[in-house]
Amino acid sequence: MLTLTNLTKSYDHQPLLQNISLDVHAGEIVCLLGPSGSGKTTLLRIIAGLEDAERGEVIFDGANLRGVPVHLRRFGLMFQDLALFPHKNVFANVAFGLQMQNLPRAEIGARVNEMLNLVGLAGFATRAVANLSGGEQQRVALARSLAPRPRLLMLDEPLGALDRLLREQLIAELRAILKRIRMTSIYVTHDQDEAFALADRLAIMHDGRLAQTGAPAEIYRAPVNAFVARFLGLTNLYPARPLPDQRIETPFGVFPAARASENAVALVRPENVRVVARGTGIPARVDECVFRGGAYRVRVLTANGARLDFVSAHALGIDSHLGLQIEAIELLPGDRLV
Numbered sequence: 001m002l003t004l005t006n007l008t009k010s011y012d013h014q015p016l017l018q019n020i021s022l023d024v025h026a027g028e029i030v031c032l033l034g035p036s037g038s039g040k041t042t043l044l045r046i047i048a049g050l051e052d053a054e055r056g057e058v059i060f061d062g063a064n065l066r067g068v069p070v071h072l073r074r075f076g077l078m079f080q081d082l083a084l085f086p087h088k089n090v091f092a093n094v095a096f097g098l099q100m101q102n103l104p105r106a107e108i109g110a111r112v113n114e115m116l117n118l119v120g121l122a123g124f125a126t127r128a129v130a131n132l133s134g135g136e137q138q139r140v141a142l143a144r145s146l147a148p149r150p151r152l153l154m155l156d157e158p159l160g161a162l163d164r165l166l167r168e169q170l171i172a173e174l175r176a177i178l179k180r181i182r183m184t185s186i187y188v189t190h191d192q193d194e195a196f197a198l199a200d201r202l203a204i205m206h207d208g209r210l211a212q213t214g215a216p217a218e219i220y221r222a223p224v225n226a227f228v229a230r231f232l233g234l235t236n237l238y239p240a241r242p243l244p245d246q247r248i249e250t251p252f253g254v255f256p257a258a259r260a261s262e263n264a265v266a267l268v269r270p271e272n273v274r275v276v277a278r279g280t281g282i283p284a285r286v287d288e289c290v291f292r293g294g295a296y297r298v299r300v301l302t303a304n305g306a307r308l309d310f311v312s313a314h315a316l317g318i319d320s321h322l323g324l325q326i327e328a329i330e331l332l333p334g335d336r337l338v
Helices: 040-048 090-100 105-118 134-146 164-180 192-198 216-221 226-231
Strands: 002-011 014-024 029-033 055-060 075-079 152-156 185-189 201-206 209-214 237-239 241-243 247-250 253-256 265-267 273-276 282-292 295-302 307-312 321-326 330-332
Touching: 002 040, 014 040, 014 209, 029 040, 029 164, 029 192, 040 075, 040 152, 040 185, 075 134, 090 105, 090 134, 105 134, 134 152, 134 164, 164 192, 185 192, 192 216, 201 216, 201 226, 209 216, 209 226, 226 237, 226 265, 273 307, 282 307, 295 321
Parallel strands: 029 185, 029 201, 075 152, 152 185
Antiparallel strands: 002 014, 002 055, 201 209, 237 265, 241 247, 247 253, 265 330, 273 321, 282 295, 282 321, 295 307
């Protein structure tokens, strides 16, 4: 439905986007995921028509959108600040886009009520926006974005201002709503958990480029380089020196590895680290042990100074000494540590 081809944009001679190409299929939710400054919002604004690319094309449903103004693209936009009208009630906020289309009053009323039912705000039409909770305001903004029947919905960190518990609840509701109405969507976020819970497919951005695209589980299982692994929270990354007998040398010893390149990076997933009896395995000292989400996140320093993070079902005393066993190491395709 949407095809981006070699989109490029610079600012003050500095590249913001570099040859971005991406397809978004009908009914799909694609998350643009990356750190601040990676180009996510710039890309979204170019798709919306709020900015122009220096090179490249935006094709929607077979039509080139070069030169097509924002209002003729018929795309919905929802931003973090929501931009609701504080002096208007819920009905008037949701009806705004429909009124701009000069639709009959009865049709506007029916569509507004339909959207309020969809987002779980039936009976809220006469409520003042200023008196709503943060989560309710988010639902009003979503209803307003969906009311004009956009061909594509774009959301730029719309839940960023909410607390984590409410954000997790709304993410689940948002995905269910978008899937129910088969709304093709592009969602911008820097939060990995949010993206994994919402997206059919991720497009991870780094320094104005697409670092990797794919389904969330696919990318987590096989990050393409050290940046992607680190951004997904896989921080146990180490230099790996290839040996002539299909093995690699790491800070934790020598491991078998086929096809290791000279600049390979070794990834140790936390679930592949096991505590063994002291005096066996890799000697280490507990540097940090924090209770997080039903388990303990442990950071140790090994005898040669390498840091290693893993998860433990039990608390481990700070400065205590233990042995570790690494059950598997993965090699990322040749890439520098970033």
